[in-house]
Amino acid sequence: MGFDDICGTGLALKLGFSSTANNQRSRKPPADLLGKEGSLSFEPSLTLSLPKDQSADHLSSSTYSNASVKRKRDISTEVERVLSSRVSDEDLDDHVSNGSKKLRLTKVQSALLEESFKQHSTLNPKQKQHLARKLNVRPRQVEVWFQNRRARTKLKQTEVDCEILKKCCESLTDENRKLYKELQELKALKLAQPLYRQLPAAATLAVCPSCERVAGAGENAPAKPHFYSPFTSPSATC
């Protein structure tokens, strides 16, 4: 296993704590990575000793509690710390070698990634490799950047959609209010006209907007047609 294998998919992954890029079905750490007496071996040249409670038995637990996740991260950090000095020797990764735990992409790198994202929001392995070489970062970093970028895009779109729906809702409420007001006026007008009472029954029919039943005539008709208020739920009317 080479250094890029360890760093490329994240230390924790390759150490077998979890496995996004490794093996999704078996959550147990690979046996070949877990040395004896709680030490983790990546290469013959690098062995990290761990306290007893962080030994293979603990790490191979099928479920990971918060505490174990925390410990796992502590281990990862420690592993990274040890590895970083080694990276420095090999001059493979600038951000790790300068002690920074988290890489910040340069403006140029971000711009290139953005440019690439505009062309295609997902990458095939070849494109990923090419972009990684071009940017002088690991393919895994390109992959993660695209994942996060897609998530950001989706989030923004959701916010936009939410705004649109909100406006739509406001507009409909407004329209409903106007219609209700208009209806009240018509009803008032109707009551004010004595001639209205002499009109045939058919002319007084009204339709409930929520159940679409004809009201105001017939045996089973309610005493008066019912309308819904914009301030109450239509379901409450029928």
Next chain:
DNA sequence: CAGGTACATCTAGTTACATCA
């Protein structure tokens, strides 16, 4: 062909760190 396995990659959610006001 169906089923199992390994692997790569995805999404959604979370964490941790860098940066800035």
Next chain:
DNA sequence: AATGATGTAACTAGATGTACC
């Protein structure tokens, strides 16, 4: 200088698709 808010790189868990046996 300290601190809280914010943006984002990196991680985790689980799902899915594909290739192979």
